[in-house]
Amino acid sequence: xxxxxxxxxxxxxxxxxxxxxxxxxxxxxxxxxxxxxxxxxxxxxxxxxxxxxxxxxxxxxxxxxxxxxxxxxxxxxxxxxxxxxxxxxxxxxxxxxxxxxxxxxxxxxxxxxxx
Amino acid sequence: xxxxxxxxxxxxxxxxxxxxxxxxxxxxxxxxxxxxxxxxxxxxxxxxxxxxxxxxxxxxxxxxxxxxxxxxxxxxxxxxxxxxxxxxxxxxxxxxxxxxxxxxxxxxxxxxxx
Numbered sequence: 260x261x262x263x264x265x266x267x268x269x270x271x272x273x274x275x276x277x278x279x280x281x282x283x284x285x286x287x288x289x290x291x292x293x294x295x296x297x298x299x300x301x302x303x304x305x306x307x308x309x310x311x312x313x314x315x316x317x318x319x320x321x322x323x324x325x326x327x328x329x330x331x332x333x334x335x336x337x338x339x340x341x342x343x344x345x346x347x348x349x350x351x352x353x354x355x356x357x358x359x360x361x362x363x364x365x366x367x368x369x370x371x372x373x374x
Numbered sequence: 375x376x377x378x379x380x381x382x383x384x385x386x387x388x389x390x391x392x393x394x395x396x397x398x399x400x401x402x403x404x405x406x407x408x409x410x411x412x413x414x415x416x417x418x419x420x421x422x423x424x425x426x427x428x429x430x431x432x433x434x435x436x437x438x439x440x441x442x443x444x445x446x447x448x449x450x451x452x453x454x455x456x457x458x459x460x461x462x463x464x465x466x467x468x469x470x471x472x473x474x475x476x477x478x479x480x481x482x483x484x485x486x487x488x
Binding site for chain 1: 409411416417418419420424426428475476478479480481
């Protein structure tokens, strides 16, 4: 099973709304990531959790709040977003195997539109 | 300076031909990992192949192989016998040392022509 799932697939929200994006993996991966991707651009790293602890926050505005309730789940809480936050939000997880080969799997993403 | 450079913004290739997508990287770490991903228009990011800096053999996965030239800091992706379904954006990425951060290049848009 190399699946990372994300819900919802699409989200439209107003600037005063509060919503959450969810991500789940059952591969036992130790690291989980949130990326933001604008059209025709590479993914931009937002947050990394390693062994359920926040290890990287790429100076993301506080209106984005990550949470890692356990090793399989990653949430991204959204509050008071701006229209420029509209993007594809990708979750990923990664792990090294016994031969030091790393794999990073992405979920299908949530397309977010902020009105 | 950019850590990952993909110099080909777009490429057009005839179906069944082999394709080489260029990627050069910049790091002073001895230990690093290199990744290639495919992103079709549907948006999903698909992991293709990984090369560790200490791996002596070039990584291969089916029709994908990574031409790793360490001295030149080059990690080109080779797709053999291209198919129409290979049309997508391709990203090269790197992790330095044990850093949790994976840095992406700007991508190459590949178009396979029938």
